[in-house]
Amino acid sequence: MADPDASPDPPPSAGVLIDGDSHLELLGPWASPDVPPYAATAFTAAERRRIHLLHYLLRGNFVLTVAADDEDVAAFMDGSRRCLDLAAHYVRDDGALPVPDWLEATDAGIKDILRPDHPAVDDVRITVTWDQRIYARSRPRSREILVSAVTRAHLRSLNVWFWTSWNHAMRAADPKDTGKLATIRAMLRNSEGFTLPLLAFLVSVYRDIDLSRLPCPRAWDAESFRLASLWTAMQTTFVLAHEYAHVLLHGDHPLGSPRLEAEADAFAYRVLLAFDRTGFTPDGVRPALRWYFRLLAIERSVGQVINSHPVDWIQEDIQCRPLAFLHPTVGDPNAAYFDAAVGNAAMVAKHFLREAGPERIREYSKDICAEFGTLARPTHDRRAE
Numbered sequence: 557m558a559d560p561d562a563s564p565d566p567p568p569s570a571g572v573l574i575d576g577d578s579h580l581e582l583l584g585p586w587a588s589p590d591v592p593p594y595a596a597t598a599f600t601a602a603e604r605r606r607i608h609l610l611h612y613l614l615r616g617n618f619v620l621t622v623a624a625d626d627e628d629v630a631a632f633m634d635g636s637r638r639c640l641d642l643a644a645h646y647v648r649d650d651g652a653l654p655v656p657d658w659l660e661a662t663d664a665g666i667k668d669i670l671r672p673d674h675p676a677v678d679d680v681r682i683t684v685t686w687d688q689r690i691y692a693r694s695r696p697r698s699r700e701i702l703v704s705a706v707t708r709a710h711l712r713s714l715n716v717w718f719w720t721s722w723n724h725a726m727r728a729a730d731p732k733d734t735g736k737l738a739t740i741r742a743m744l745r746n747s748e749g750f751t752l753p754l755l756a757f758l759v760s761v762y763r764d765i766d767l768s769r770l771p772c773p774r775a776w777d778a779e780s781f782r783l784a785s786l787w788t789a790m791q792t793t794f795v796l797a798h799e800y801a802h803v804l805l806h807g808d809h810p811l812g813s814p815r816l817e818a819e820a821d822a823f824a825y826r827v828l829l830a831f832d833r834t835g836f837t838p839d840g841v842r843p844a845l846r847w848y849f850r851l852l853a854i855e856r857s858v859g860q861v862i863n864s865h866p867v868d869w870i871q872e873d874i875q876c877r878p879l880a881f882l883h884p885t886v887g888d889p890n891a892a893y894f895d896a897a898v899g900n901a902a903m904v905a906k907h908f909l910r911e912a913g914p915e916r917i918r919e920y921s922k923d924i925c926a927e928f929g930t931l932a933r934p935t936h937d938r939r940a941e
């Protein structure tokens with residue numbers, strides 16, 4: 557007799573997940589009939605770029621899993637179209653990009669930690685920029701920290717992609733391969749499949765890729781999505797806290813010296829571990845930041861390749877940054893192993909790109925621009941703003 561509790565079908569919600577840390581607050585007018593379709597209004601090139609960027613952020617509220625069926629995909633596509641209309645609605649109405657809830661919450665959490673030692677922390681303002689790059693940067697004189705709107709969305713996508721690839725490789729690993737790095741060996745066998753989706757995101761920060769059409773990496777399952785979201789929260793908290801260090805400690809010093817960067821990193825790690833969120837532990841933070849810094853290094857190398865600059869594949873100044881966090885004790889050996897494995901996974905992508913060589917990477921970049929399309933940049937839309 558069949559077990560009545562054993563359901564062979566996953567629950568209907570398993571195919572589409574909600575990103576609670578994303579931009580849910582902007583879905584307020586979701587059901588309003590007053591939001592006209594995007595196509596009903598003519599927009600300037602500058603407005604179109606903003607609409608497509610905002611659409612990318614809004615559709616990021618929903619994430620398909622690898623188990624999603626046709627119905628889930630159709631629901632996702634419908635939702636995505638609605639997000640495009642909403643994005644046009646926001647840009648047409650006032651054009652302002654509000655500070656998203658996740659950034660407000662992260663900023664408030666950091667300020668709470670820093671306030672006892674740095675009362676001036678409450679003077680620091682956060683500004684969100686429309687720039688299509690992954691960064692936060694500070695202006696100590698005006699006590700301002702700029703964060704690009706796509707920073708969290710890109711990192712979240714890249715983290716989801718890591719966890720899906722990792723789960724996939726664990727299943728694909730040769731059962732006779734009992735070595736600890738069997739998963740990495742499986743990733744190496746599929747290094748192109750792992751690297752090219754990463755490359756689409758990395759190229760998008762150097763070329764005017766239409767963000768509306770960037771791929772949406774699928775989550776392996778709800779648990780792996782939770783881990784990807786946790787990594788994203790750790791990375792964005794770190795990035796913001798690092799800039800707080802520059803504003804509060806470095807004042808008028810010209811930034812960029814290795815000593816000040818190391819100081820800001822150490823400051824940011826301390827904030828991260830004091831941050832009030834479950835999972836922000838040393839063993840949790842290490843691989844999240846390892847992956848982040850390795851991605852940053854690959855991103856910079858890719859930028860040098862596609863802009864035909866001399867390529868530094870080592871990026872020593874970035875690679876050594878996780879070292880600032882090494883504890884005197886190794887801690888849990890399994891966590892230390894996982895941290896090393898995450899570093900190795902990033903090396904799979906880097907190795908693939910180095911082997912491919914500059915010519916082939918430039919071809920990949922052209923293919924990515926052709927596949928996802930580009931949006932013209934208005935002449936007054938300065939890159940740095």
Ligand SMILES: [Zn+2]
Binds near residue numbers: 811
């Ligand atoms: Zn810095």
